[in-house]
Amino acid sequence: MAFEGIGERLNYNPTEVAKQAAQLLDMAIENFKKRKSSVESVSKLPMKEAVVGFSNESILAALGGSFDPLLDAIKTEQLKELWGWCPVLL
Helix, strand or coil: CCCCCCCCCCCCCHHHHHHHHHHHHHHHHHHHHHHHHCCCCCCCCCCCCCCCCCHHHHHHHCCCCCHHHHHHHHCCCCCCCCCCCCCCCC
């Protein structure tokens, strides 16, 4: 794994995942200290309404039982961004 601003590279090793996670966190904290002074605060951005917290089933129901309206909105660029999170249950 490598990040902008970090000269060191960390190769993923599944047997050392806890140690590597701690190293990545330390790297991120150190890098943040360096870049924090160069980042300017952003304010007065246009605000838009957002709807969050839908399950797959509720999205499908809201779209009338088909994902086609969603896919059409993406294809015609009416919908610019779509974010999702899908947890993996073990």
